[in-house]
Amino acid sequence: MKKEFLVYLGILVLAIIFYFVITEPVTFSPAVSLIIIALIALILIFIFIRTIQGSFVGRRTVFTFVAISVVLPFFMTIEQAIRTSPEVQALYAAVEELKPGAKVLVSFDYDPPSAPELQPMAETFFNLCLERDLNVIIMGLWPQGPQQAELAMQKILDEPEIAAKNLEYGVDYVNLGFQVGNEFVIQRMGDNIASMFQTDYYGTPYDSLPLVRNVRNLSNIDFSFNLSAGYPGTVEWVQVAVDRYGVNLGAGNTAVQAPQMYPYLRAGQLKGLLGGLNGAAEFEKIAGRIGKGTKFMVSQSFSHVIVIAFIIIGNAAYFLGEKRRKQKAAE
Secondary structure (H helix, E strand, O other), X not given: OOOHHHHHHHHHHHHHHHHHHHHOOOOEOHXXXXXXXXHHHHHHHHHHHHHXXXXXXXXXXXXXXXXXXXXHHHHEOOOOOXXXXXXXXXXXXXXXXXXXXXXXXXXXXXXXXXXXHHHHHHHHHHHHHHHOOOEEEEEEOOOOHHHHHHHHHHHHHOOHHXXXXXXXXXXXXXXXXXXXXXHHHHHHHOOOHHHOOOEOOOOOEHHHOHHHOOOOXXXXXXXXXXXXXXXXXXXXXXXXXXXXXXXXXXXXEOOOOHHHHHHHHHOOOXXXXXXXXXXXXXXXXXXXXXXXXHHHHHHHHHHHHHHHHHXXXXXXXXXXXXXXXXXXXXX
């Protein structure tokens, strides 16, 4: 069997998957999903055996298998065990304690490249707030943040349980849009929010929106949630909104940024924290809502297993090659 056969097999599998995606959405049953996983495992074992025998696979084979491992889980009916961490439980509990009608400020401080990690958090948070009849006030310190908020909110509003509430823009939720100024915007909001957001995302005057008509500054906000991918973001919200104005703040961060937030969490300056895709999946689990975070987590874990398998195969190839070189040198 030629090594190129594995590449062609992988390409064929991808072609079949994309065909079904384009023509008609498909989800494999649990039994079929397990069979597919077993076949991939057998192929990896075969590659490992061939490697030991001295027949090494090329990089194209590795790339093909990684591509398959990323795409395939989206069409498989498999579940991954997810444990809910204390910081995620703390955020959920903080939202659960809010009474109906409480005003929740959500700042979208990220752009599309960070959406795979942060967008699932936003959707679940919106769903949780609207289910509990909390009033949501949206803003952003990043230019594309309010656009990401619009996408998340529209998706949640289209869900049957939320759609049945007949929520009204400007009364139940509002998007104030983007404002330039980084942490100085937060500082100014501590005294007068309308001075920073004279109109909303659609150009409606601030005082014409019933939801925020009596929201003068951060003291009128019951809870705040920040979705951050960098600067400005959670650090600035802690330093200004929490330290100076006593805002109750929860946060959702990318996996790279999340470790920097734990000192604030331990100090009690953050009421809860969602870190990366894993945090999004945990939040979906505790909220009882299976969304993109859970699905992406399965894909991520599946691809990690494939990468680890090829690391083992690659090490086997290296040491065997080194052994053969020493044998030839000795001869």
